[in-house]
Amino acid sequence: MSIATSVLNRHALLTRYLRNRERSRALFDLLADDAYYSRPIALRHPIVFYEGHLPAFSFNTLIKRALGGPSIDPALEALFARGIDPGDHAASGVSPGWPARSAVREFAAEADRRVVEAIEHADIERPGHPLLDRAEAAFAILEHEAMHQETLLYMWHQLPFAEKRRPSSYAPRLDGALPPHQWLEIPAGRATLGVDRAAIQFGWDNECPAATADVATFTIERHDVTNASFLEFVDAGGYQDPRWWRGEDWTWVQSERMTHPLFWERRDNRWYWRGMFELMPLPLAWPVYVSHAEATAFCRWRGARLPTEAEFQRAAYGAPHDRERSHPWGDDPPAAAHGVFDFSSWDPEPAGSHPAGASAWGVEDLVGNGWTWTSTTFAPFPGFRPMASYPEYSADFFDGEHFVMKGASPATARELLRPTFRNWFRPRYPYVYATFRCVRQDPARG
Numbered sequence: 342m343s344i345a346t347s348v349l350n351r352h353a354l355l356t357r358y359l360r361n362r363e364r365s366r367a368l369f370d371l372l373a374d375d376a377y378y379s380r381p382i383a384l385r386h387p388i389v390f391y392e393g394h395l396p397a398f399s400f401n402t403l404i405k406r407a408l409g410g411p412s413i414d415p416a417l418e419a420l421f422a423r424g425i426d427p428g429d430h431a432a433s434g435v436s437p438g439w440p441a442r443s444a445v446r447e448f449a450a451e452a453d454r455r456v457v458e459a460i461e462h463a464d465i466e467r468p469g470h471p472l473l474d475r476a477e478a479a480f481a482i483l484e485h486e487a488m489h490q491e492t493l494l495y496m497w498h499q500l501p502f503a504e505k506r507r508p509s510s511y512a513p514r515l516d517g518a519l520p521p522h523q524w525l526e527i528p529a530g531r532a533t534l535g536v537d538r539a540a541i542q543f544g545w546d547n548e549c550p551a552a553t554a555d556v557a558t559f560t561i562e563r564h565d566v567t568n569a570s571f572l573e574f575v576d577a578g579g580y581q582d583p584r585w586w587r588g589e590d591w592t593w594v595q596s597e598r599m600t601h602p603l604f605w606e607r608r609d610n611r612w613y614w615r616g617m618f619e620l621m622p623l624p625l626a627w628p629v630y631v632s633h634a635e636a637t638a639f640c641r642w643r644g645a646r647l648p649t650e651a652e653f654q655r656a657a658y659g660a661p662h663d664r665e666r667s668h669p670w671g672d673d674p675p676a677a678a679h680g681v682f683d684f685s686s687w688d689p690e691p692a693g694s695h696p697a698g699a700s701a702w703g704v705e706d707l708v709g710n711g712w713t714w715t716s717t718t719f720a721p722f723p724g725f726r727p728m729a730s731y732p733e734y735s736a737d738f739f740d741g742e743h744f745v746m747k748g749a750s751p752a753t754a755r756e757l758l759r760p761t762f763r764n765w766f767r768p769r770y771p772y773v774y775a776t777f778r779c780v781r782q783d784p785a786r787g
């Protein structure tokens with residue numbers, strides 16, 4: 342099987358698959374048993390769905406669709422492919438009737454067995470095959486599970502503390518000093534946005550094909566906006582002033598009675614941060630986690646704006662003489678010194694605690710410690726084609742209602758830290774590990 346152009350390293354794929362499954366198991370083990378059918382975020386499925394969905398997606402994609410293998414249990418494969426639409430049952434009042442956990446685990450074990458066998462022995466790399474060219478389906482299932490692990494963690498974040506098992510090693514980093522306010526100039530230049538599929542081992546359809554943008558000179562904050570800075574906006578009445586909010590966002594602030602970021606709590610006249618396993622006095626030096634709507638409002642209040650996707654790329658990966666880097670810090674593979682990612686922490690860490698991860702221009706924490714909101718609407722690059730192994734992955738979201746986030750959070754797997762990787766959410770979805778920083782066009786105003 343080893344030909345010069347092959348991307349197939351069965352041992353590496355198997356190691357990643359087993360590592361993913363082990364990490365997913367550990368995430369589900371964090372929960373008390375009675376949380377299993379609960380729905381920590383109303384817009385998402387209950388927890389039971391995800392324990393079935395991860396192996397079902399892998400099985401459906403690689404074994405059934407790509408290799409044409411037989412079913413294990415057609416009903417469960419369908420249920421865990423899309424779940425039960427909450428709308429189906431809300432009206433009738435009928436209980437959704439999810440399977441017992443033992444049945445979910447039995448199905449998962451068999452799906453795992455067949456996926457592992459395929460990775461070890463099946464013909465999973467076939468040039469020209471719609472799902473198996475460059476082993477696309479195998480890589481898709483690996484990245485799918487890693488991405489869901491972040492989704493699971495931000496869902497777990499919303500569960501009551503009593504429904505989670507706090508690891509004995511849990512020790513949020515509350516010690517950081519406030520970083521100084523500093524604006525850095527990023528010189529004009531060309532930024533890479535997309536990449537040709539054949540140029541990388543694997544990429545999602547929305548990253549392709551190659552695309553670039555010319556970026557004018559701008560200034561950007563060296564650090565993420567911290568809880569301390571955002572508190573100034575809250576104290577200045579930012580959530581009560583429609584001048585700072587886009588129309589739909591202001592409607593949301595009023596209808597949801599938003600007065601502060603979702604991760605904050607007000608008790609006894611003091612601010613607290615709702616960590617993964619405990620409530621703690623608001624860590625002022627941490628990046629603030631907010632929705633796109635709140636980030637946009639803060640920027641307007643400051644007389645600034647969010648970066649575009651192209652500006653983020655230029656700030657993060659650009660370098661003098663237009664030689665772009667693989668990561669903000671250079672071409673070395675991601676390591677703990679470079680930032681907070683790859684599940685190294687349950688919560689953020691103080692802004693500016695990873696100077697070794699600074700970009701060529703000195704901008705810190707662009708990858709890690711929280712995704713960075715951009716002002717760019719999620720849209721395809723010219724020449725986009727939906728990928729055969731997961732055609733709805735991106736195309737369902739090109740609706741003008743989603744904004745691009747770049748970078749990484751503490752819960753983003755290291756294999757997703759490539760320059761072209763794009764994430765996207767609705768502007769008023771407040772649950773994700775996303776922060777931001779401001780940019781300005783005119784350096785004189787900095």
Ligand SMILES: [Fe+2]
Pocket residue numbers: 394398485489
């Ligand atoms: Fe999924």
